[in-house]
Amino acid sequence: MIEKGNINTRQYSILSLLFSLGSAILIVPSALTSAAKQDGWIAAIVGVAAGIPLIAFYNALGARHPDKTLIEYTELLLGKWVGKIVGLLFFSYFFLLSALVLRNVGDFITTIVMPETPIQAVHLILLIAIAMGVGLGLEVIARSAEIFLPWVLLLLFFLIVFLFPKIEMDRIQPVFESGIKAILRGSLSVISIPYLELVVFLMIFPYAGKPERRGAAIIKGGLIGGTVLVVITLLCVLVLGWDFASRHTFPSYTLAKKIQIGEFLQRIEVLVAIIWFLTIFFKLVLCFYASLLGLAQLLKMNSYRPLIVPCAMIVLIVSIVVYPNIVYFRIFASEIWPFYALTMGFLLPLLVWIASMIRSTGDTASKSRPRA
Amino acid sequence: MIWIALIAAACVVRFEYVKLYRRKQFKDLSISACLLGFAMTLFILRSAGVPIPDPLDWISAVYKPASKIILSALS
Numbered sequence: 416m417i418e419k420g421n422i423n424t425r426q427y428s429i430l431s432l433l434f435s436l437g438s439a440i441l442i443v444p445s446a447l448t449s450a451a452k453q454d455g456w457i458a459a460i461v462g463v464a465a466g467i468p469l470i471a472f473y474n475a476l477g478a479r480h481p482d483k484t485l486i487e488y489t490e491l492l493l494g495k496w497v498g499k500i501v502g503l504l505f506f507s508y509f510f511l512l513s514a515l516v517l518r519n520v521g522d523f524i525t526t527i528v529m530p531e532t533p534i535q536a537v538h539l540i541l542l543i544a545i546a547m548g549v550g551l552g553l554e555v556i557a558r559s560a561e562i563f564l565p566w567v568l569l570l571l572f573f574l575i576v577f578l579f580p581k582i583e584m585d586r587i588q589p590v591f592e593s594g595i596k597a598i599l600r601g602s603l604s605v606i607s608i609p610y611l612e613l614v615v616f617l618m619i620f621p622y623a624g625k626p627e628r629r630g631a632a633i634i635k636g637g638l639i640g641g642t643v644l645v646v647i648t649l650l651c652v653l654v655l656g657w658d659f660a661s662r663h664t665f666p667s668y669t670l671a672k673k674i675q676i677g678e679f680l681q682r683i684e685v686l687v688a689i690i691w692f693l694t695i696f697f698k699l700v701l702c703f704y705a706s707l708l709g710l711a712q713l714l715k716m717n718s719y720r721p722l723i724v725p726c727a728m729i730v731l732i733v734s735i736v737v738y739p740n741i742v743y744f745r746i747f748a749s750e751i752w753p754f755y756a757l758t759m760g761f762l763l764p765l766l767v768w769i770a771s772m773i774r775s776t777g778d779t780a781s782k783s784r785p786r787a
Numbered sequence: 788m789i790w791i792a793l794i795a796a797a798c799v800v801r802f803e804y805v806k807l808y809r810r811k812q813f814k815d816l817s818i819s820a821c822l823l824g825f826a827m828t829l830f831i832l833r834s835a836g837v838p839i840p841d842p843l844d845w846i847s848a849v850y851k852p853a854s855k856i857i858l859s860a861l862s
Contacts, residue, residue, distance in 0.1 A: 511842060535788055600861040716815045721807060724799040725822035728792055732829040736839045747843055750858060754850040 424624035426557035428632035429564050430697060431616060435609035435640030436567070437698030438519050441665045441691055443608050443644060444651040446749050449661035451593045451601035453586065456649040458598045462605025463641030469610050469761065470637045474630035476768045477620040485617035485767070486709040492770040501763060502713045508759040509615060509706035510726075514733040516699050517541065520692075521734065522741055523665060528688060538734055541699070546727045548700045549707060550720060553622055556700050563693045570686045575646060577674045577683075582653045607753035609640060611760030618705035664741055703730065792830040796823055 422430075447455035480488040486505055490498035520541055521534040529537075548556055616633060623629050647667050651660040654673055660666040668691075671684035707726055711719035738744045799819075807816040832839060 507842075539791060596861045600858065714814075714818055716818060717812055718815065721799075721803055721815045721819035722822060724795055724803070725819055725826045728795060728826035729822070729829065732826070732833060732839065733842065736833075736841055737843055738841070743843075747847065750854050751843075751847050751850050754854050754857070755846050758850075 420552050420554035420557075421622050422553060422557040422619075422624065424628045424632040426561055427616075427619075427623035427629060428636040429560045430557060430619075430701065431613065431633045431636030432640050433560055433564070433567065433694045433697040434613065434615070434701055435637050436643060437691070437694035437696075438516050439605070439609040439640075439644055440647055440694065441523065441667055441687075442519065442748065443604055444648045444666045445661055445663055446604035446608075446745075447601045447648050448651060448657040448666070450604065450749070451597045452661075453588070453652050453657045454591060454593045454598055455601055455652055455657060455660075456587075456645055457591070458601030459605050459641075459645040459648045461598055462602035462610070463638070463645060465602065465606050466610030466613075466641060467634060467638060469606070470613060470634050471630070472761075472768075473614060473617055473764065474633065476764055476771070477617050478626065478630065479768075479771050480621075481626040482621045484619075484621055484708065484712060485614070485764070486712050488771070489767050490713070492767060492774055499713060501767070502709065504759065504763060505614075506706055506709045506713060508755075509618070509702050509709060510730070511733070511737075512612060512615070513699055513702035513706060514730050514737055516695060516702060517730060517734040518737055518744075520695055520699075522744070523668075523688075523691070526741070527665060527668060535731070535735060538731055541696070542727050542731055544696065545699055545703055546723050548696075549704045550723055553619060553704065556697070556704065560697055563697075567690055567693050570690045571643060573683075574671055574674075574686055574690070575650065577676060577680070578650050578654055578670065580676070581673050582650075584653070586653050586656045587649075603753040604749060605641075605644060607756040607760075608748075609644070610637065611753075611756035612702075613637065614760045614764060615701055615705045617764070618708055619701070664745065703727075789830055789834045792827060796827060799823065 443459070444455065447458050451458040477485075480491075483491070486502040489502050489505065492498065493501055517538055521537045524537045525532060525534045548559070613633070620629060623632070647670075651657075651666045651670055654670055655663075655666060659669075663669050668684055668687050671687040672682065674683055675681040703726070707719040707722050710722060710726070716722075738747065800823075804816055804820070807813075807819075829839060
């Protein structure tokens with residue numbers, strides 16, 4: 416086995432929470448409000464409601480092979496060649512996801528925080544941290560997630576509480592004006608941005624504590640993450656208004672600019688930036704880790720560590736060429752990405768699951784073997 | 788940017804590959820070296836101003852028809 420680390424179910428749950436917040440918390444409110452207008456928050460609820468069964472499905476798939484990663488049992492179940500091709504598709508999904516998430520950070524910093532800094536410099540600095548994290552392994556990533564979780568929760572709490580005085584209830588009305596179709600279209604973005612990406616967790620599933628408690632842990636993480644997304648979207652609608660929220664690429668950052676308590680507590684939007692850096696760091700680390708582990712397992716290597724620097728360099732290039740401007744990204748994220756994510760995050764795992772049901776070899780073989 | 792790539796490549800050759808060579812893990816070494824060569828090629832092409840193909844364009848080309856049908860049904 417390439418990864419020897421073991422994390423406990425609590426850390427697994429924390430990682431899934433941070434993963435489902437990262438990038439979604441800043442990007443999704445805008446996609447939701449532009450599709451479903453003031454009903455964006457209903458679309459978010461629909462998305463979370465569809466996301467939880469999806470996580471349950473991932474657990475059902477992972478639980479059939481409790482001591483193997485997704486790419487390992489794909490190859491085992493689908494045969495050598497088909498399995499390798501499907502594994503390569505999963506690898507490309509994780510790899511592309513890490514490049515896109517990295518580019519999101521770069522876009523955020525160069526459009527909002529530091530407009531004069533070249534985007535390559537931002538990517539490079541973050542990528543060095545990512546490469547170090549991946550080099551140290553899963554246990555270190557999980558423990559650092561445990562350390563940073565209280566900060567993320569505290570800052571989220573401040574953000575939500577300080578915005579209460581700015582709420583104007585009439586912005587949410589008329590409820591259900593946009594209709595079922597627009598709500599479904601909006602919910603696609605929530606389903607695809609955190610939930611269909613949680614397939615990454617099938618790569619660390621075998622290392623996460625007791626097999627029977629893994630399912631509840633990730634569902635808890637996904638549910639809390641989803642609730643935060645719903646609340647942030649609701650606040651975007653209530654405080655900014657849907658038209659303003661949908662025109663901004665990063666509405667929750669603009670949302671934090673509205674915080675004003677008396678004359679002394681204002682312009683604390685950097686809180687959101689901190690939440691975002693922390694959560695997106697873990698998302699990025701996990702995606703990059705999953706892609707390297709997957710590639711190493713596909714090629715039957717002894718360790719994934721020799722791949723870190725070359726792959727980090729490729730991610731750096733891909734993250735810069737991946738889209739020419741932010742408008743391209745917004746169109747891509749709302750029109751193409753949900754379908755691509757649906758193929759990689761649902762249809763292919765479904766194929767693997769069906770193959771596993773038909774062959775049903777994994778179960779008996781792995782139960783008789785003692786756990787490492 | 789090319790300098791950063793060169794420094795990173797030099798470090799990985801000096802620290803990682805020497806270790807792999809001593810442990811006789813030639814398979815890991817060759818896979819990693821291929822990827823490093825690919826990454827360096829990308830960096831050189833980029834700094835020479837050659838346009839690098841964008842994977843998102845391929846994905847868009849594949850999913851555009853399905854996306855149009857489904858999204859028009861939802862609007």
